[in-house]
Amino acid sequence: MRSSETISSATGYLLLRLANLASARMEEALLPFRLRGRDLRVLAFVQDGELSQRDLSQQTGLDRTTMVAVIDGLERNGYVRRERSPTDRRKQLISVTTDGRTVLSEALTALRWAEDGFLAPLGEDERRQLHRQLSLLYAAHDPRCQTDDTSELGLLLGSDAAGTRHSEGPTRHTT
Amino acid sequence: MRSSETISSATGYLLLRLANLASARMEEALLPFRLRGRDLRVLAFVQDGELSQRDLSQQTGLDRTTMVAVIDGLERNGYVRRERSPTDRRKQLISVTTDGRTVLSEALTALRWAEDGFLAPLGEDERRQLHRQLSLLYAAHDPRCQTDDTSELGLLLGSDAAGTRHSEGPTRHTT
């Protein structure tokens, strides 16, 4: 048995390597827009309404401190604006500018091109299937999409258990 | 139209975020083995035969300089050995130790546990489908997995073309 096959055939491994490759392509596609991947990610959510940086952090999954830098960049390029919330002056409400809206739209299009290229090896149906499975999995894992009762805890325990208490499973006696 | 839906529904986006989540779990699962994700990745390929660090770099997709550090770590833990090739004394042939073999096997098992947990939200069939699509896509993109006759060149051109010529697509006049 070749162990490389063992690991190459692991779904998680495939996921990671493919994400790497896809990421490279996407970054490349976004280059001319002066946007990094995470910038677009944030920008896309900004357009949904007047959100605070905190909100954006949670929605995008980025760290709150990272968000500062991202917004800085977007603001420097004139894609978004910072405004203190009138009701809660601690918050910075982030709003997209017309420039930002334009760039977002163009960048998303460019991204789709890149994505299409990346997924080209798959047929129409396979692509749809892939998208569906990924969506399901993402919905199940993203804390943002959880119904409040099941809550993060339940799922974490449910699936993490395999990882955390693997003292029952494969153990490693730290020599 | 909410643009967050636009980007959240992008397959590439899902791929990236899921890879992030999966990666965190896998790293966590490997913790007790004193292995990082990339360590295991390398270790798995080491077992395939006596490969040079150069070979490993290409196979795993890691940088040649990164490989030095990875091998250093693996060697420090006694999982692999460095030996100069007798036929080409520039090369370092990396071979796995019995300790390394044991750890690899255990770690792979732990990884499967974690993976199962992560994929739990999907049904049996969905999981299989997902794995299949990912495999296909990976095979199409990874230069290493190409059948030797078609050769790296052919498929690279075949699939890269769609991504490379996106200059035909939406362009951005760098003002």
Added chain:
DNA sequence: AACTGATCGTCAGCTACGCTGATGATCAGT
């Protein structure tokens, strides 16, 4: 045998990322 160009491993140094912890400003409740 000497010379040239290429290859391999290694190292120093740079850049970028994400995170922790602390700080000042602000809010909500008492």
Added chain:
DNA sequence: ACTGATCATCAGCGTAGCTGACGATCAGTT
């Protein structure tokens, strides 16, 4: 007015990956 919590921000840490350079070694040429 006081206390505790929340928000944005900043400094700093550790890590990852990459570039560029270097010595050692190989293959081919003369």
